[in-house]
Amino acid sequence: MCVLGFRIGDAVTLTPRSIDSSQMIIRIIGKGNKERIVPLPESILLELRSFWLTHRNPDWLFPGNTKTGYLTTRSLRNAVKSACREIELVPEITPHALRHSFATHLLQDNIDLRTVQCLLGHASIQSTQIYTHITVPMQDELRKNLDAKFNLLYKGGQSNG
Numbered sequence: 001m002c003v004l005g006f007r008i009g010d011a012v013t014l015t016p017r018s019i020d021s022s023q024m025i026i027r028i029i030g031k032g033n034k035e036r037i038v039p040l041p042e043s044i045l046l047e048l049r050s051f052w053l054t055h056r057n058p059d060w061l062f063p064g065n066t067k068t069g070y071l072t073t074r075s076l077r078n079a080v081k082s083a084c085r086e087i088e089l090v091p092e093i094t095p096h097a098l099r100h101s102f103a104t105h106l107l108q109d110n111i112d113l114r115t116v117q118c119l120l121g122h123a124s125i126q127s128t129q130i131y132t133h134i135t136v137p138m139q140d141e142l143r144k145n146l147d148a149k150f151n152l153l154y155k156g157g158q159s160n161g
Helices: 008-012 042-053 073-086 095-108 113-120 125-130 136-154
Strands: 025-029 035-039
Touching (some): 008 095, 035 113, 073 095, 095 113, 095 136
Antiparallel strands (some): 025 035
16 A cells, blocks of 8 residues: 555555545545545555455454454565565665655656645645655656757757857
8 A cells, every 4th residue: 555655554554444436535544643535546446355355354454463453564564575575676665665656656747746745645745845756757858848948048059148
């Protein structure tokens, strides 16, 4: 669920009632006990349904080892670490790195910063800006835009002054 920009604590505490498949959204109670609504891609809904059918826990989407508890953040971190080792991914990524990647990819796809802020559940736009990274494709696009602007300005590279 970190691939949707969730904090690790938001992901492990999801309940089956968090999912509204008729509206294709997930309701998250996040930091500060604030609710936010995140669009739910159909492919993730299908994966979540398939996973839930393996345990059918009525209280948690990601149940822990106890019948009443949810998966711990430590267990999720260990699972990500194990998956990285299994596919020989070096350096290993973290669930929080997936949150950063989510924000960066949205910005790369021209999703505005305010929308990214809402999806991440940040109270302040300054918090969201920390998650933004200028990727190589973004640098290339910026360079093309600047080239176009300066080519118009200097008409073929010749300056008048």
